[in-house]
Amino acid sequence: MTVALYEFPLCEKVRNYLRLEQLFHQLDEVKFATTEFQYLYFFEVLFDLIELIERLDLRTDFVRDIDAQEKNLVYWSQHPDIDNSALEVALQTLHRLTHEIKLNKKLGSGIREEKFLNTIRQRFAIPGGATSFDLPSLFCWLKQPEDVKKQQLAAWREHLQVVDKSIQMLMSFLRERGRFTPAMANNGFYQGNVEDKIELIRVKCDNTKGYYPVLSGNKYRYGIKFMTLFPEAGSTGAVADNLDFEIACC
Known part of the structure; x- marks a missing residue:
């Protein structure tokens, strides 16, 4: 992988x-x-x-x-x-x-x-x-x-x-402020809370499956959505499967 x-x-x-x-x-x-x-x-x-x-x-x-x-x-x-x-x-x-x-x-x-x-x-x-x-x-x-x-x-x-x-x-x-921990994106989506002094979110995932993460959020919480690299015509491109990945909050 x-x-x-x-x-x-x-x-x-x-x-x-x-x-x-x-x-x-x-x-x-x-x-x-x-x-x-x-x-x-x-x-x-x-x-x-x-x-x-x-x-x-x-x-x-x-x-x-x-x-x-x-x-x-x-x-x-x-x-x-x-x-x-x-x-x-x-x-x-x-x-x-x-x-x-x-x-x-x-x-x-x-x-x-x-x-x-x-x-x-x-x-x-x-x-x-x-x-x-x-x-x-x-x-x-x-x-x-x-x-x-x-x-x-x-x-x-x-x-x-x-x-x-x-x-x-x-x-x-x-980067040393955060340690990677396992996480699960249910239906391709993961949500977390922004704790004090968190300035950087790091995501590790399988790069052979043709999907990638995008992050959105505010000063209270953030969401990570996984998208397919080459979506089918008429599709939003959002991944619908459960995905394992690692995350570090720094």
């Missing part, structure tokens, strides 16, 4: 964290680019990241969430079975992140000062805009030696490191 993991945020902040996390994963997929089209994909993802970071007040969210995590770790330090060495490493990492964030009045500001990126960024918003006649400077850059391009990719990526590290750390803490 192939198991698929679906994650559903219950607040706008976590929704933005997940989007940023995915974009960083996509960026890492092309950090070893070798073809011109792979480099173009790097720029597309990079500019999506920059745009999202510009629109969000990440600095405030990061400082607040990291402070909350530090308090949680200090609380857990009183537990007799806690791994003190691992706890100390986590606390030091959080302290470093807080220091880096506070040094940056505006996260990612360094990359917005990169002249070359600024000259090509606007064209990437146009479908098919990254052509040699639209962006001769980019076409020239693509013809530079590989080591030169790799160094510049690494330098641009470095401007966003504090955001990437913060997202990795905070999402790791968030």
Whole structure:
């Protein structure tokens, strides 16, 4: 059985964290680019990241969430079975992140000062805009030696490191708040209550049966409905069978 993991945020902040996390994963997929089209994909993802970071007040969210995590770790330090060495490493990492964030009045500001990126960024918003006649400077850059391009990719990526590290750390803490437990969707539907501080619902299910979960709800309760990937004509696509799955509330 192939198991698929679906994650559903219950607040706008976590929704933005997940989007940023995915974009960083996509960026890492092309950090070893070798073809011109792979480099173009790097720029597309990079500019999506920059745009999202510009629109969000990440600095405030990061400082607040990291402070909350530090308090949680200090609380857990009183537990007799806690791994003190691992706890100390986590606390030091959080302290470093807080220091880096506070040094940056505006996260990612360094990359917005990169002249070359600024000259090509606007064209990437146009479908098919990254052509040699639209962006001769980019076409020239693509013809530079590989080591030169790799160094510049690494330098641009470095401007966003504090955001990437913060997202990795905070999402790791968030996911660790919930443990997967077995559940049953009667007639393809499952309902649960939203307890205090739950910000993320994670669902594991069989990915070979041709169905997937969708989540809806409010701050009090949520519902998970399983839908068929290729519904028959005239069908709503909702699964009518009882389905076993696993769920974690984080």
